[in-house]
Every structure is written in structure tokens, then in C-alpha cells.
Amino acid sequence: MSIETLLGIALGRVGLRLADFEALTPDELDEVLKQYAEQEEARQRNGWEQARMIAFSAVAPHSKRIRRPTDLLKFDWDGKPIRKEEDEKMTLEERRRLMDELTEKWKED
Numbered sequence: 001m002s003i004e005t006l007l008g009i010a011l012g013r014v015g016l017r018l019a020d021f022e023a024l025t026p027d028e029l030d031e032v033l034k035q036y037a038e039q040e041e042a043r044q045r046n047g048w049e050q051a052r053m054i055a056f057s058a059v060a061p062h063s064k065r066i067r068r069p070t071d072l073l074k075f076d077w078d079g080k081p082i083r084k085e086e087d088e089k090m091t092l093e094e095r096r097r098l099m100d101e102l103t104e105k106w107k108e109d
Helices: 003-014 018-023 026-062 092-108
Strands: none
Touching: 003 018, 003 026
């Protein structure tokens, strides 16, 4: 992917300022884009879940076979855990260490 494409995504879609984009390392930009993609996926899922619930609410009273929203419409993500294993909660010590690292990094700038 070209730097122009990355710049367009970061500024146009994600909403970063040019100065923020320029200050990011490639690893930091990669993480920003990954988190943005996950956020967008969650938004889309939420929209589909709302649509399914509305359809279920309209159809369920008239059908004996449809007892759950998933009986009406199944999605790929049904039955999969929402949280990933890597999203485990950080310990207090890990959070403190991370905050110390970030504080040091921000002082350098």
C-alpha cells in the first residue's frame, strides 16, 4: 500500500490530523488502522443486529417456528465470542507500566 493511500485512510476515514499521522511510527499506524477496522466492523454488526431484531419483532408474533432472532436470520458471527483472547483485562501493574511508557514517550516529543 502506498504512503498516499495510507495518508488518505488515516486523514479521510480515521480522522487523524496530518501532524498526528506524521508523528506515528509504522507500528503505531498499523495499530490505529487495525483498531479503526474493528470499530467499523462492530458498527456494521450493530446495524445488522438492529435490522434483524426489527424484522424478528415484526414477524415473530405471526409465526410459531420463529422463536429467536437467529431463527429468522443467521449471521457468520452468531455463536462466536465477542471478545478476542488478546483482549484479556490488563492487571493493575501492566496498566501502570503502560502509562509510564506512554508518559515517557510523550515527554520526548
